[in-house]
Amino acid sequence: DTGVSQDPRHKITKRGQNVTFRCDPISEHNRLYWYRQTLGQGPEFLTYFQNEAQLEKSRLLSDRFSAERPKGSFSTLEIQRTEQGDSAMYLCASSPGTSGVEQFFGPGTRLTVL
Amino acid sequence: LAKTTQPISMDSYEGQEVNITCSHNNIATNDYITWYQQFPSQGPRFIIQGYKTKVTNEVASLFIPADRKSSTLSLPRVSLSDTAVYYCLVGDLNNNDMRFGAGTRLTVKP
Numbered sequence: 203d204t205g206v207s208q209d210p211r212h213k214i215t216k217r218g219q220n221v222t223f224r225c226d227p228i229s230e231h232n233r234l235y236w237y238r239q240t241l242g243q244g245p246e247f248l249t250y251f252q253n254e255a256q257l258e259k260s261r262l263l264s265d266r267f268s269a270e271r272p273k274g275s276f277s278t279l280e281i282q283r284t285e286q287g288d289s290a291m292y293l294c295a296s297s298p299g300t301s302g303v304e305q306f307f308g309p310g311t312r313l314t315v316l
Numbered sequence: 317l318a319k320t321t322q323p324i325s326m327d328s329y330e331g332q333e334v335n336i337t338c339s340h341n342n343i344a345t346n347d348y349i350t351w352y353q354q355f356p357s358q359g360p361r362f363i364i365q366g367y368k369t370k371v372t373n374e375v376a377s378l379f380i381p382a383d384r385k386s387s388t389l390s391l392p393r394v395s396l397s398d399t400a401v402y403y404c405l406v407g408d409l410n411n412n413d414m415r416f417g418a419g420t421r422l423t424v425k426p
Contacts, residue, residue, distance in 0.1 A: 206359070235414075244403050244416025245360065293359050305414070307359025 204228060206308035208294050214314045215284055222280045223311045227296030234277050235305060236269055237293040245293055251277060284315045320404045325421040334391045336420050338404030341385050346410075349380060349387045352403045354419070360403060364389070391422075399424045 207226045215221050227234045232253055237245035248267065249259045253274040262268070266284075271277040281288055291312050295305040321339040328334045340349070348367050352360035364371055366378040366387070377390040391398060401419040 242418065244401075244419050245414075246416070247414055295359065304362040304365070305360075307361065309357070310359055 206296055206306050208308040208311050212312050216316050219284055220282045222278050223292055225277045225294030228306055231296035231298050233297045234271055235295040236279050239291040286315045289313055289315045320406055320417050322404050322420045327423050328394055329425050330395055331393050334394050336389045336402055339386045340406045343384050343406050346408045347406050348409055350405045351389045354401045394424045396424050
C-alpha cells in the first residue's frame with residue numbers, strides 16, 4: 203500500500219497524559235499536513251510542512267500541540283497534557299510539489315481522552 | 317478566505333444524477349474550487365477541482381458560472397456507495413490552508 207499511513211489508528215489515554223501520533227506520507231511528497239476533525243464537522247487545518255520546514259503553525263490549537271518532520275519524510279504530532287476536549291480524529295495528508303493542488307489523506311488516528 | 321455554504325444534507329436514489337451546489341460569494345481572483353468526498357472513519361478523498369466554466373473527470377463534473385460565486389458538483393448515476401459527506405473548499409492553491417465546512421451529507425437510497 204503506497205498511500206498515507208498513520209499510527210496508531212486508535213489511542214485511548216487519560217487526561218493529563220502526553221500522546222504522539224505518526225504519519226508516513228506518500229513517498230516523495232514534499233508537503234505534509236495535519237488536521238483535526240470532530241464529530242459532524244469537517245477537518246480543521248492545524249499545520250503543514252514543506253519537506254522538513256514547518257511553514258505554518260499558527261493554527262495549532264494551543265502550545266500543547268507540536269509537530270515535527272525531522273528528515274522531511276515521516277511526521278509526528280504530539281499533544282501534551284491531554285484534555286477531554288482533545289478527543290477527535292487526527293488526520294494527516296500529503297501532496298506533491300509546492301502547492302496543495304490535491305491532498306492525499308491517511309485514515310486518521312482517533313484519540314479518546316478519558 | 318472565502319466562506320462556503322452548502323446544504324447540510326441531500327437524499328437521492330440509485331441511478332439518479334445528483335447536483336450539490338456550493339455558494340462562495342467572496343471568492344477571490346486567485347481562488348480555486350475543490351471538492352472532497354469523505355466516508356465514515358476515512359480521510360477525505362479529492363474528487364475534482366476547477367477555476368471556471370466546466371471541469372469533468374471520470375467520477376464527476378464541476379460547473380462554475382462566470383461570476384464564480386457558486387459552483388455545482390454533479391455526480392452522474394449515483395450508487396449506494398456514493399453515500400458520503402461532500403465538502404466544497406475555496407482557496408488559493410499556494411495557501412495550503414484548506415478550510416472545510418460541515419459539508420453535505422448525501423444519502424443514496426435503493
